[in-house]
Amino acid sequence: MAIFSVNVTTSPSPSILQRRRFSTLSSSTHLLLHGSLLQNRKFGVFELLGFRPFSFNWRRRTLMCAANQDAKEAVKEIGETDGLIGVLGEVDSLQVHDKSIEAWSQFARRISGEWDGFGADFSNQGSTIELPESVVPEAYREWEVKVFDWQTQCPTLANPEDQVLEYKSIQLLPTVGCEADAATIYSSDERKVGGENSGVTAFAYQSSGSYVAVWQKKGDLIELEYCLINPQDFESRVRIIQHIRVSNDTEMKLQGIRVFREQWYGPFRNGDQLGGCAIRDSAFASTPPMNASDIAGIWQGSKAVTTFGTGNTEILRELFDDKTQNSVRDGENNVLLPKQLWCSLEQNKDGETLSVVGWLLDHGQAITSNCIFSSTAELKEISIALETRALERVV
Structure with missing residues (x-):
């Protein structure tokens, strides 16, 4: 079997690891994402949410694979992980946006x-x-x-x-x-x-x-x-x-x-x-x-x-x-x-x-x-x- 390397994303930064969980999503959406990822790895998170597949910007990390098929599966898994991090980032952005809306709403009531x-x-x-x-x-x-x-x-x-x-x-x-x-x-x-x-x-x-x-x-x-x-x-x-x-x-x-x-x-x-x-x-x-x-x-x-x-x-x-x-x-x-x-x-x-x-x-x-x-x-x-x-x- 051929041995080769693939450049993929490094471990998430501490700021990413500290992001909130999927608590802001509905419980049904959370279960759908979690269950689908466990049962069928060939679907990315963004496909489940209805988005079209797109490419990700990956940092360098070397992953040794034993076969071409294994490498493809590894890349797919990394892409799904990056997709999940992207969703978490969007959730955090929505939370900040919601807080801003709430702050303005309170301001409006006061003023x-x-x-x-x-x-x-x-x-x-x-x-x-x-x-x-x-x-x-x-x-x-x-x-x-x-x-x-x-x-x-x-x-x-x-x-x-x-x-x-x-x-x-x-x-x-x-x-x-x-x-x-x-x-x-x-x-x-x-x-x-x-x-x-x-x-x-x-x-x-x-x-x-x-x-x-x-x-x-x-x-x-x-x-x-x-x-x-x-x-x-x-x-x-x-x-x-x-x-x-x-x-x-x-x-x-x-x-x-x-x-x-x-x-x-x-x-x-x-x-x-x-x-x-x-x-x-x-x-x-x-x-x-x-x-x-x-x-x-x-x-x-x-x-x-x-x-x-x-x-x-x-x-x-x-x-x-x-x-x-x-x-x-x-x-x-x-x-x-x-x-x-x-x-x-x-x-x-x-x-x-x-x-x-x-x-x-x-x-x-x-x-x-x-x-x-x-x-x-x-x-x-x-x-x-x-x-x-x-x-x-x-x-």
């Missing part, structure tokens, strides 16, 4: 509804900006009362299946007393994420309802919109929008800040019903900003992250838990805002630009979010972290 509250504009140094005199009621002017806050609505609807998010940021004309239920719309900014005619250039989200969006505005202006859900109260959130000017595709400068403090008021009604005097919050722009010492020190927490680059052009991304991070803050070089909020936009020695927003919560916790841009103003990374102040403080 959808009527979010009512107040919004205000601040300078790039954190100074409050008064509302135009033309929109302020005569009574306020007679009493010499300055108005800094818009009453706002943000009807939001996310499709749990098609990964499309639509919402409107509505500013209402100021009213005197408890006349908010009859307020008139001053402006409405409609935005869409996903699907056709979406104006977002990058969008990262968590199942909690938090997200970060990058919007390209006219000319060299962009907006970084951070929406942070309070992990201690899922019906409370803040949206911090940084208005940024990009010069020569390299230099990024903060032009101004817009802040919304919002409460979930009820299911989505497209803004037809206003919370009015039932809103569980109040105007905040003229309240004192937070103290720098409140965020100074060492912070530790888990960070969920997604990266952007030329290799992946997807706009909509889920944020995945990465690792525990340590952050050292001195409390300086931050724009300090009311209601325990802060933000910053700085360039490091490598020319990268780091945008940061934060919300100091109760019990020594903070939720923060970062965007990192390259030296050519290209988005590299988005992250959201839940942090706790460490015992050690920076002196």
